[in-house]
Amino acid sequence: MKEFNEALFLLINASEHPNAALLAIARVFAEYAIWVVPIALAIGWLRGNERTRLIMLEAAASGLAGLLINQVIILFWHHPRPFMIGLGHTYLTHAADSSFPSDHLTLLWAVSFSFLMHRRPRIAGLALTLLGLPIAWARIYLGVHFPLDMVGAALVAGLSAWLLFREERWLIEPIYDAAIRIHSRFFAFLIQRGWIRK
Numbered sequence: 120m121k122e123f124n125e126a127l128f129l130l131i132n133a134s135e136h137p138n139a140a141l142l143a144i145a146r147v148f149a150e151y152a153i154w155v156v157p158i159a160l161a162i163g164w165l166r167g168n169e170r171t172r173l174i175m176l177e178a179a180a181s182g183l184a185g186l187l188i189n190q191v192i193i194l195f196w197h198h199p200r201p202f203m204i205g206l207g208h209t210y211l212t213h214a215a216d217s218s219f220p221s222d223h224l225t226l227l228w229a230v231s232f233s234f235l236m237h238r239r240p241r242i243a244g245l246a247l248t249l250l251g252l253p254i255a256w257a258r259i260y261l262g263v264h265f266p267l268d269m270v271g272a273a274l275v276a277g278l279s280a281w282l283l284f285r286e287e288r289w290l291i292e293p294i295y296d297a298a299i300r301i302h303s304r305f306f307a308f309l310i311q312r313g314w315i316r317k
């Protein structure tokens with residue numbers, strides 16, 4: 120499996136003299152596309168009704184749960200990044216920490232898989248899931264992840280989304296009331312003017 124992972128990485132990873140435009144595109148996906156997640160959650164929360172807000176809270180909790188699971192995995196198994204073992208070419212500055220699973224993809228896909236489990240945000244969930252593909256490619260292309268890091272991210276994201284969906288009544292609904300109280304106080308000025316929902 121190690122040989123397969125490294126061979127696939129070298130197939131996707133940028134060459135020694137990559138195309139400048141392709142490198143710029145990869146950097147946008149690798150570094151900035153992840154901001155779609157908090158933006159989508161914020162818009163859904165601020166403009167949505169009670170059910171939409173519950174879904175946004177569940178999706179956010181799913182993303183956080185996925186990142187927490189990743190930290191547990193890292194405690195028991197440290198997998199070096201390609202540049203830490205001198206493999207391929209690296210075009211993105213990154214800390215020399217464990218590569219498996221990818222935190223970027225775990226967060227994105229945990230939120231998108233959470234959306235896919237509900238009827239209303241399913242299109243947004245599909246869009247975010249598809250966005251994960253060029254992000255995965257970009258982070259391999261730029262030399263900071265192996266392909267199997269992305270497979271691990273998908274598995275962790277699927278597990279965290281499923282757990283939060285299954286336990287919504289016990290985990291999310293109690294948090295919702297506290298979140299609404301904070302929302303009402305923090306956004307009181309905007310709520311009074313009808314710019315966002317109460």
